[in-house]
Amino acid sequence: MNEWKISKIKEFLEMNQMTDELKLRLLNDTRKGVHKIVQEYEKKEEQQRQLKEKFIEMSQFEREFWKKDERIIVGVDEVGRGPLAGPVVACAVVLPEDFCLLGLDDSKKIHKAKHELFYNYIVNHALDVQVGIVEAQEIDEINILQATKKAMREAIHLISLPINHVLIDAVELTGLTYKSTSIIKGDQKSISIAAASIVAKVTRDRIMKEIDHQYPMYQFKKNSGYGTKEHINAIEQYGITEIHRKSFLKSINY
Template identity: 40%
Template structure:
């Protein structure tokens, strides 16, 4: 068994003068159905919570017992959920960040500082430190992870009663073989995330096949981005953001390849509507991409990171499988 989380990071924050230190984590980024839920918890420093570990190491009954212990001694608790509709509108990363911000706000004004699992969260309401795998390192983050997981499991059991037949109470929305079988047999329900590939593919397969009109041609770019995202994730790239917009421009996809931040431009063509590949990313476009990339790095405190610019060309046709061409390191910033 892995070592239990400890108070080392909370102690470091106390040495900096903070007293009300919260742990923040989310549950539900991986499922293809249901909300994403985040929790923030402020604990008395050094509280005895022997049952608190990374929530993924605990059984459901152990998590529920641990959640009761956490709530019994917590100085403040905030829990927030972001709906499937919002997830599909803004992408799962931003939805999870929105839930984290709201959970933290529920602990304000008491909350002074937060330890957050994962990467830094833009526009977070208090100073915070991001901890990769924080639920395995910090008691506060591990406690937040447990509270978020327990609440989300409750919500999935409620959805099981509303949409019977999918087994939400068992798999909690994760893409298990049983869930995928039921999804294929019954089609998506309102609790499913339409922006996630397994759901999107079933919905597309069940939809009537119509000729493309002008609005569908305009949507080809969005479809190409979804194809590119799935392709890159299959190669092991971790997607951090999609359709990032700022004053300087837009980035189709932002990923992480090891320690390198990757900015991806997606070019799509469909049924005679040609959109060029690398050659269409002209000098002015590259300048806009570089400016948007710099804005992203600054916003996420990643200015010291290595980065590169890739291009993915997607051809959407009548074939079931789109054609993809991936150009790694297609150009350099400032070219």
């Protein structure tokens, strides 16, 4: 390999696994650029190892139920409890036992640039994905906690498979006809809940981008309805809309 250009070595390692023999040959190469390629490769391998460990750790709840022959596990999460405008969106996801998406985590911990990529992978590989939505007017009528629970129930009830168990992020849902477990910080501890959080996040962001066409002055495509300085300034200038949560705005004197 000593006669290979550095670019060719890099290209080779992008397509092939590095063996101990190959690593030794590369380290014996006198070129600093080759040593740097080895370091970058090992760093990438370590990152992959950590991601695999994290994914296995987050699969513990699912694997325990799968061992008990409870195959249809529904992960449930919501997005949009805090904004001043727009709906609360919940998602219910059923993942297959061979599902693997390294880097899956709470949507808030995943770079926004990856949200759409993860969303597409999840909806294309999940056994079922359903969404429940409760609009701002109803949030004002029944309060945000009850609206969140309603959106979650709607998403769960749309699942077409025979549910064995429901894993829910933090919220306790009563009255379900299936066994359920509420997990604090579940979107960091369960791959099913984490997948639901991604789908709910992307779904709600898309809704807010559509609303932005109708009300561009509030910059909903940027703030997703949260109370940013720009959003508050727009409310002061233009007033509130039908998609604003009036019960939330009372707390900031609007």
